[in-house]
Amino acid sequence: MIRNNVRGFNVFSRMLVMAAVTSLSIALTAGQSLAKYPEKPISMIVAYSPGGGTDTAARVVAKYVQPYLGKRLIIQNKPGAGGQIGFTSLAQAKTDGYRIGFINSPSIVMVKMLRDNVPYEMSDFEPIANIQLDPVVLVVKADSPYKTLADLVEDAKKNPGKINVGGDGPQSNNQLQLIVAEDKLGVDLNFVPYNGSGPAITSLLGGQVDAAVPSATSATTHINNGRLRALGVFSPESYKYLPGVPTIKEATGVDIPSVGAASRGIAAPKGISAEHKAFLTKAFADVMKDKGFVEQADKMGLPLKYMNPAEYSAYLEQAAAEAKKYIHLMK
Amino acid sequence: MFENILLGIGPLLSVNMLIAIAGGVTGGVLIGVLPGLTSTMGIALLIPITFSMPPEVGLAMLGGIYLASTYSGAISGILLNIPGTPAAVATLLDGYPMTQKGQSTKALALATFGSCIGGLISVVALLFIAPPLAEFSLRFGSPEYFLLAVFGITVIASLSGEDVEKGLIAGIFGLLLSTVGNHPLTGFMRFTYDIPALFDGIPLVVSLIGLYSIPEVIDMLTRRKSGEKIKLNLDESNPLRFFPEVISQKVNLIRSSLIGIAVGIIPGVGCSVGGFLSYDAAKRSSKKPEEFGKGSTAGVLASETANNAVTGGTLIPLLTLGVPGNPVTAVLLGGIMIHGLRPGAELFTTNADIVYSFILSLFISNLLFVPVGLFMAKYCVRLIQIPRSILAPAIMAMAVIGSYAIRGSMEDVWIMLFIGFCGFVMHFFAVPRAPMVLGLVLGTMAEGELSRSLSLIHGDVGAFLIQLVTRPISLVILILCILSLVQGIRQQIKKNSVYEN
8 A cells, every 4th residue: 555655656756757847848948949049040032143242242241140140141042133033032931030131222112113013012021231332423434534523514514415324224223323313413414224333334444435323332443443533422421432532412512312322231021020020130230340240341342331120111211212203214 | 474473373382272273173063064053153152162261262262163164064065965054055066976976085085175275375365465455355345246246146157057047047046035035225125924034034044954955855755765875985985095186286276265265355255155156267267167067076176175265365354454254254253352352453463472373273273174074074974874764854853953043933944944845846857056045145245235336326327337347346347247258158159059969
């Protein structure tokens, strides 16, 4: 009887201990899984080809954000149709926190406005952090007769439609910037699209066009080595890597909105949980202050510009509103 | 300059450097062999890895990938009639017939030695005459590019084999396909049916995979029961014994290298066009043009020498001006900038040690892909003896995966299958496929540059035509176009009269 009792107690106590251990371990793992997001690598959709400006920037960010995420950030290139394919795939991605994207404005709003049947809305995205802001710059060849922007404007007024300006295109942010400038300055220039800022600069170096409107990052080397002269940068403040170049307002006295400036940042699909969003926001805010990252970006000439989710959302909304005002001029 | 070259030798002799080059070359050979993996993709994916390396080591590795993958596209082309990279399309024309005759080792040896020699000559050009050549490349404007594309299209006759008419049909079909996608000047969408994958036009690598692998797969499946195997001439299994034959074609090697370098220097033209133009030149100047398309050694050598000579050529404007001529060098530019280096004249002075050790590393890469390629080829030649019932599904699987992997897009797989079906129909009616590739590559360029030329001259067609003869470079290309056409037509008439007699 006693032995039985003892045995009975033994069995009971064993069961109790096992139950306690099991429930404790369940509680622990549950606690861990909440605390431990991300449990696996996060993938980031890039809407442009491997090796391009956007992709390279994304890969640098991915490398340096890893310690802050605790897991790898894997780049997934979904290029094509001027970003439409990648942006669409981000908008429709799962909201489990393991899928985010690198988005480009104003491209993302222009694609939507210029084409029919684009299957995403701007409200499909949850902005996390803006990483960089790359303004458009107006350049001429070093031996060009246009010494200042005023020279070019004056000539354009005398010869409407005769001055050839090369740039990334067609329907690019660079073209949008030029159209807005033409509208504000009351001039008529002939925009000639090339397959990117690079080829546009090449044709300017060869004297095939009179001026060009490339992105500042792609023109900086040529400006600093004296082959090209920058007449103005389409940005409210002066550009970090081109300290001597006047802003467009300083050069013309006219307020020209910098709608063409290319912003690149991180966004998640709408519907991602608040904890995941907070975690990602902190990780990307931290990497923007990371010494190694800032040094690497500086070495590559990447113009960093951090915006938190609220600022970035406001920026995207404003970019969309500005683009909307002028987009009809491009159709 | 010579002291700079000496300065560059120092870092070259470190163990890290040699490991990086060997790794780049081996990886490059693999990338090139597999259709769907391109040099551009390989380099882009490796750039982040080169972050942590010293710049000269990282660049040497990227250079190794570029050179080796441009060469090794020929291996799958020669053995399976499927080009591993667009650069190898002209090589198939004679490389695959050689395989069918049991001479695959010979064809691979020709391709390997030709690529090596073309590559080496182009690096010499890069080392010694880069700056003046780079300045020259800037003088090409839209009218010149337009005429260059037209000149490229005139070589269709050479790529057509027996029936020039069929070649023209294929060429025109290629040109027609090249009009799909957005208009280069206005962005207006043509024949895209709201499919975003078509907005940028029919993707070249995807269509190459379909065009060459699908007909091959169907062909293999229809003959799967027949026991005949492609024979492999084992007495010729030592590739080195073909080296003297390669060297004996001095004129061909030098001409092809020069064509390759010239094509490389002009931004935006590319390796495949270099191969086509050089093949055409070899055929026209050959005493036995009738051998071309049936396994001519001169044809394989011309195409392969030229496409690797393009590599050194493309680096000339890249390093001296920061002007990338093709997608690979555009990615390489990113790889250079990531190390804080800025292309231009000062790259050769302030960073002379880095840039010269990079250039010198290209010599090593060019030499190194010879043993790596020949070693791989030794085992790859066995591929053609795998039973068709195994090889065909394997190729099919690779075609689907390869076309999906490029952009991670299922639409691209459908495009590949559609072009593959077109390729099968063409194959069935013995319509040559190379002219279609030429049309697809050059059609976009011809159309874009023509409309850009007209925009630059404000729509004045008369002024444009005058420009074509008053701009010196454009006049030279125009004369070349006319000569090319006249000679082609004359040969055709001669051939017809032979038939009639």
